[in-house]
Amino acid sequence: MKVITRTNYVKNLFLLGLILFSTAPLFAQSTEDNETKPKFSFSGSVDAYYRTNLSTTDRSETDVEGNVVSPVPAPATSFADQTGFALGMANLLFTYENQRVGAVADVVFGPRGDDAVAGNNLNQLYVFVNVSENTRLTLGRFNTYLGYEVIAPEGNFNYSTSYLFSNGPFSHVGLKADFAFSSDLSLMIAIMNVTDTDTNLGGAYSVGAQVGYSDQFLNFYYDGGEGLGFELDYTGGFDLSDRLYLGLNAAYENNDGDSFTGAALYPQFTASEHFAIGLRGEYFSTHVNGDSDDPSVFAATLTGSYTIDNFIVKPEIRLDSWHNDTPFLDHGADPSKSLSSILLAAIYSF
Template identity: 30%
Template sequence: MIKKIFGTAIIALCAMQTLHAQDSTKSLAISGSVDGYYRYNFSNAAGNSNNKTSFTNSQSSFALGMATIKADATALSGKVTATADLGFGTRAEEFSYYESAAKSSLAMVKQLYLTYALSSNVKLTAGKFATHVGYEVMDAPLNRNYSMSYMFTNGPFSHTGVKMDVTAGPVGFMLGVANFIDQTTSTTSTKTLLAQVSGGSKDGKLKAYLNYAGFFGAHEGSNPLALKSLSQLDLVVNATVTDKFGIGFNATMQDRKQIEGSTNPSGSWKGLALYLNVDPSPTVGLTWRNELISDSKVVYYGTKSIYASTLSLDYKVGPFTLIPELRFEAAQSEIYSKNDGTGSKSTATALLAAVYKF
């Protein structure tokens, strides 16, 4: 099965390479990464890792993350591009949970898309691509914290469909339509609307993105979540204060409307996250992430509020990064477990991750 996936990707890329026999501007770039970690939750509760976010679900053990291989092909001076991005391991399986549950080989396909530039300012993309929603992304080398935030975990991971990007200097606009959220192969006719408006300062030190993903008007049984509608509005701001200090900010609101007759409540949950990034030297980086989740009507999280604080140190040696991390969480309700199995309103975790990119 893996051979078939690689074979399909290689054939697609070779087709792009031979798209125009006289094109001397075609190129092919290969990149990738591997990561793994050790995690210890200080509660050490039997059968409960006290992990409520994506991926780092192990307790007191070494664990594999994900191996990725990505191929980017361009032709006609970049007018046409193709990307095949494959992932193998626990992280890849969790982020492709629909395909993993169906035991589909598509669970290994993180991204697979074609892009055609209509002009220098307008491009069309079709295929599977990572979501535009949120501050964090699924690839470990692209995040400064190794463990994931609540907002990343409970937002979309990817979209399979078509989108159009329009740019004019620092201002950008994106509009698209895709399968049901996170589904590569759709099991429903419900479609997801995608949108983004972006802008920033001329010097690039301030960038802001207003993102949307959602669906509405669904009928009973017409989508896996059994929701009438789901809409997520998301804001991401990045500010470079100095060459050694930067700030990231993410605010999100997800509105969930239940179908008529459902016993689950309709309503919204909200989240805020502040990232303080300090780089005292080219080899050492420090990131402090503080996240607050508010779910006043308890429509999703099982508690009215969650606070999570994560401190990560990135020690870089060439393409290798070592990430020791400390994380503390507290909730309004007892959603965590103590060592004796009783409930707890807080928990603390230590983690050591290793990431290599090429």
């Protein structure tokens, strides 16, 4: 009886050892698969706002001579340019990635998205390859590397956008290479279609570059005058204290004598876990054939930001004041150099 018991015991040990030995590679493979399994993620945002003008009416009126007078409803900047209750956009971002390759599809719907992508709903669409730990190649349509602000509203502190952002490119279609030389130093070089152009029927291309050091970026774009022309742009910022941050943006663009220059400061103060307040002060000037008397504008935008989980409420007041131009109307329907407005925006990100 003991012999039989011992034999069965040894047999069982042998079978258990065989099972463990044969399944060990499976466990190892399963662990390895979990570590290298491609990752799919889905994120995005939805936003809407209410906006009204303080220095002029929001609607068309009739002057003393019976003529219909339509005031300019908003500054000549991108987005947030409607009055009354208005829609921003729905932004849906799909990302698929493993250790070496991946793809991104960024789809937008709504007025803000239409203005950014000319109505084709594709904000970004690209594939990428991690050639090495510090080198990535990207091919397709990607948002611009120029400027301080971005298209998606949750990426900006201010809800309305600046003149610098609105006059630069939104997106590029082409091939870029990103190099990370250290945690501080980076380089990007790119060859692309002319800015904001998905196809290339004319045979013209553009080149771009970005040098980054400690979150300070010097950006370059050139297309030989086929679109934007030439642009040099600096974007960065500094933590002045634990609660106070100062963002910076300056740019110069020239296309065969037609040019713009501008600079913007973005001081932002974090008052608590849920509330912050920020000011954008911007000077922007346009020049036609180098004429120094061309219009310039100073715009000041004060924005509050109250956050509850993924929900952000942004009250904002903005003043735009032009020199050598009267693009607005006052309450008497007379030409005016300035426009003041307020808005309340709501953004939900997921």
